[in-house]
Amino acid sequence: MEYFLKLFLSGTAKGSIYALIALGYTMVYGIIQLINFAHGEIYMIGGFTALIFGGFFFSKGMPVGFVLLFSVLLSIIYAAAFGYTIEKIAYRPLRGKPRLSALISAIGVSMVLQNFVLLAQTEKFLSFPSYLPEFKWLQPYKEYINSTQLIILGVTAVIMVLLTFLIKFTRMGKAMRATAQDMHMAQLVGVDINQVISVTFILGSALAAIGGVLICSYMGQINYYIGFIAGIKAFVAAVLGGIGSIPGAVLGSFVLGWTESLGTGYISSDYEDAFAFIILIVILLIKPEGILGRTQRQKV
Amino acid sequence: MKYHDIYSSQKLASFIIYAHILHMRKEEYKMKRRNMVLAVFAMVSLLVLSGTQSVFAAPIKIGVAGSHTGDLASYGLPTVNAAKLVVKDINDKGGINGQKIELVIEDDQCKPELATNAAAKLVSAKVVAVIGHICSGATKAALGIYKDSKIVTISPSATNPPLTQSGEYPNFFRTIAPDDAQAKLAANFLTKTLKLKKIAVLHDKGDYGKGFAELVKQYAEENGIQVALFEGINPGAPDYSAVINKISNAKVDGVVWGGYHPEASKLVQQMKDKGMNIPFISDDGVKDNTFIEVAGKYSEGVYATGPTDTSTNPLAIKAIADHKKEFGAEPGAFFLNAYAATQALLNAIAKAGSTDYNKIVAALQSEYVDTPLGHISFDKRGDIIGFGFSVFQVQNGKYVELK
Numbered sequence: 001m002e003y004f005l006k007l008f009l010s011g012t013a014k015g016s017i018y019a020l021i022a023l024g025y026t027m028v029y030g031i032i033q034l035i036n037f038a039h040g041e042i043y044m045i046g047g048f049t050a051l052i053f054g055g056f057f058f059s060k061g062m063p064v065g066f067v068l069l070f071s072v073l074l075s076i077i078y079a080a081a082f083g084y085t086i087e088k089i090a091y092r093p094l095r096g097k098p099r100l101s102a103l104i105s106a107i108g109v110s111m112v113l114q115n116f117v118l119l120a121q122t123e124k125f126l127s128f129p130s131y132l133p134e135f136k137w138l139q140p141y142k143e144y145i146n147s148t149q150l151i152i153l154g155v156t157a158v159i160m161v162l163l164t165f166l167i168k169f170t171r172m173g174k175a176m177r178a179t180a181q182d183m184h185m186a187q188l189v190g191v192d193i194n195q196v197i198s199v200t201f202i203l204g205s206a207l208a209a210i211g212g213v214l215i216c217s218y219m220g221q222i223n224y225y226i227g228f229i230a231g232i233k234a235f236v237a238a239v240l241g242g243i244g245s246i247p248g249a250v251l252g253s254f255v256l257g258w259t260e261s262l263g264t265g266y267i268s269s270d271y272e273d274a275f276a277f278i279i280l281i282v283i284l285l286i287k288p289e290g291i292l293g294r295t296q297r298q299k300v
Numbered sequence: 301m302k303y304h305d306i307y308s309s310q311k312l313a314s315f316i317i318y319a320h321i322l323h324m325r326k327e328e329y330k331m332k333r334r335n336m337v338l339a340v341f342a343m344v345s346l347l348v349l350s351g352t353q354s355v356f357a358a359p360i361k362i363g364v365a366g367s368h369t370g371d372l373a374s375y376g377l378p379t380v381n382a383a384k385l386v387v388k389d390i391n392d393k394g395g396i397n398g399q400k401i402e403l404v405i406e407d408d409q410c411k412p413e414l415a416t417n418a419a420a421k422l423v424s425a426k427v428v429a430v431i432g433h434i435c436s437g438a439t440k441a442a443l444g445i446y447k448d449s450k451i452v453t454i455s456p457s458a459t460n461p462p463l464t465q466s467g468e469y470p471n472f473f474r475t476i477a478p479d480d481a482q483a484k485l486a487a488n489f490l491t492k493t494l495k496l497k498k499i500a501v502l503h504d505k506g507d508y509g510k511g512f513a514e515l516v517k518q519y520a521e522e523n524g525i526q527v528a529l530f531e532g533i534n535p536g537a538p539d540y541s542a543v544i545n546k547i548s549n550a551k552v553d554g555v556v557w558g559g560y561h562p563e564a565s566k567l568v569q570q571m572k573d574k575g576m577n578i579p580f581i582s583d584d585g586v587k588d589n590t591f592i593e594v595a596g597k598y599s600e601g602v603y604a605t606g607p608t609d610t611s612t613n614p615l616a617i618k619a620i621a622d623h624k625k626e627f628g629a630e631p632g633a634f635f636l637n638a639y640a641a642t643q644a645l646l647n648a649i650a651k652a653g654s655t656d657y658n659k660i661v662a663a664l665q666s667e668y669v670d671t672p673l674g675h676i677s678f679d680k681r682g683d684i685i686g687f688g689f690s691v692f693q694v695q696n697g698k699y700v701e702l703k
Binding site for chain 2: 007125126127142215226229233260261262269270272
């Protein structure tokens with residue numbers, strides 16, 4: 001039982017890592033039905049930005065709390081600017097064109113960003129300092145969960161609640177839902193869909209940046225390629241939960257995390273990916289729109 | 301590298317490079333013809349010179365065989381340079397017992413069928429011994445011919461384990477550790493130094509990592525260690541806590557990792573975060589300073605096997621400096637191994653006092669010689685003693701060789 005609990009918690013921690021990235025995927029898909037393959041790269045750039053600014057602030061001898069706050073803030077701004085720009089130059093001109101064109105454009109952006117970081121920064125793995133606090137009271141339970149995992153879990157929950165609130169109860173959320181349902185109709189009733197889509201990308205990229213800082217702190221390392229690997233798993237999680245649905249992305253991520261963790265614990269880690277994709281196939285066979293795909297009518 | 305193989309644009313690039321190589325081959329061929337003419341001239345003049353010399357003492361002929369042209373030329377040419385440097389040193393000091401050394405150089409392009417040709421030519425040139433060949437496949441093809449003609453062969457680079465371990469080729473020696481030496485060293489270290497009883501072996505499912513892990517498992521089990529867990533993990537994944545829970549549940553007293561440093565640093569970090577302080581032993585892929593930079597304080601105490609450090613050996617420094625002076629460039633692959641091979645061979649001939657096959661073999665196996673690789677000799681099977689892999693441990697942020 002204790003062993004099961006350990007595996008379950010490590011699956012939960014893993015799931016919350018996937019969820020941080022999957023949320024951004026699902027938001028963008030919910031609005032414009034585009035699988036934003038560049039999302040993983042924004043996450044990686046968010047991590048790099050925090051590393052660079054964090055290193056700069058540390059070298060100026062500033063306190064840890066200050067470094068954490070400002071490097072996260074700056075990386076959010078930087079990543080949001082990236083998201084905004086990418087949408088403007090790579091996706092907006094293709095709006096209304098066949099959906100495949102935008103998809104291919106997204107893959108192109110992903111490669112450009114990866115290679116940009118490879119050339120502008122480094123091809124090597126770099127050490128990522130842990131900016132996050134360690135909770136003393138968690139020490140006795142360190143075999144079950146550690147501080148960073150708990151913080152990631154907490155942040156994921158907060159973001160999910162905030163996003164749901166934003167979409168359900170704010171003016172912008174209403175405009176997003178309208179855009180998601182019918183872009184032309186929304187335009188006719190006076191919704192500035194360009195602005196709505198830009199805001200969606202800015203939000204999604206900001207989430208990716210937060211994910212980048214947290215996950216890199218957990219891994220203790222960063223490299224230009226981490227976005228690609230994390231992006232694939234997060235994408236699977238988003239599809240599993242019902243792409244376009246915010247709670248679905250989080251639930252899908254947890255299901256994926258638990259499957260991988262329990263599969264590793266009771267069978268073998270050799271087949272970790274096999275478990276992940278078997279569960280995906282099974283769920284898509286039973287419910288093609290994902291776990292929460294249908295119940296969440298407003299696809300946002 | 302595994303990280304890039306998704307880009308098919310690389311195929312295009314390799315096509316362009318291939319077209320380029322074809323073009324270069326043509327040029328090379330022209331060059332070769334020109335060189336042939338020069339070589340004939342040189343040989344004729346050499347014959348005239350050596351003809352006068354042989355009145356006093358016939359030279360000792362040593363063959364040098366390996367890939368000197370083709371795709372793998374960069375593996376073979378440094379050996380030729382190394383042999384030339386050592387022979388020049390000895391000849392300047394008056395040769396061995398009054399006899400000068402003469403090199404006979406044959407190319408095999410690392411191809412077994414050409415290697416047998418090269419071997420036949422060297423046999424008919426009446427060489428006493430051969431430095432080479434370079435690639436394991438070519439070496440194996442040529443060895444039978446040398447064995448029948450009783451010619452000692454020392455390879456600087458053929459790492460295939462059965463070449464020595466099969467016992468088929470008593471005339472074969474090498475100045476490089478065989479492929480399985482690293483795993484064997486790690487397994488012996490687990491048994492004798494760390495005295496572990498039960499271990500977990502993880503790998504990254506790659507050729508290198510999995511190969512190492514499988515050999516360690518095999519040798520560890522032969523040494524009586526129980527391998528409680530043998531699993532591959534996904535390289536690049538952000539989180540390994542599930543498999544770490546599994547390790548802690550299996551109550552092992554050591555973890556072996558076959559793979560590279562990015563995953564190793566995540567593993568040690570996540571293990572120590574869970575309060576596990578059991579030894580972590582890994583391979584050459586982790587014996588890299590980047591590992592210490594990335595893993596930081598978590599790297600402290602980690603063990604890794606890697607080639608014995610020769611960078612501070614004064615003979616190695618001198619050999620490299622000589623190479624730069626003579627050829628105007630940094631030496632290439634296996635240069636120091638070939639340098640040591642030539643030194644060991646000439647030392648054995650000098651100590652044996654003759655060019656008799658049995659006496660040379662006996663001298664190689666009994667005499668120690670100071671080379672750039674260290675103080676070396678050979679065991680009964682022909683593998684090098686005194687150079688190979690060592691176990692290193694991270695101590696105060698640095699890899700320290702454990703003696």
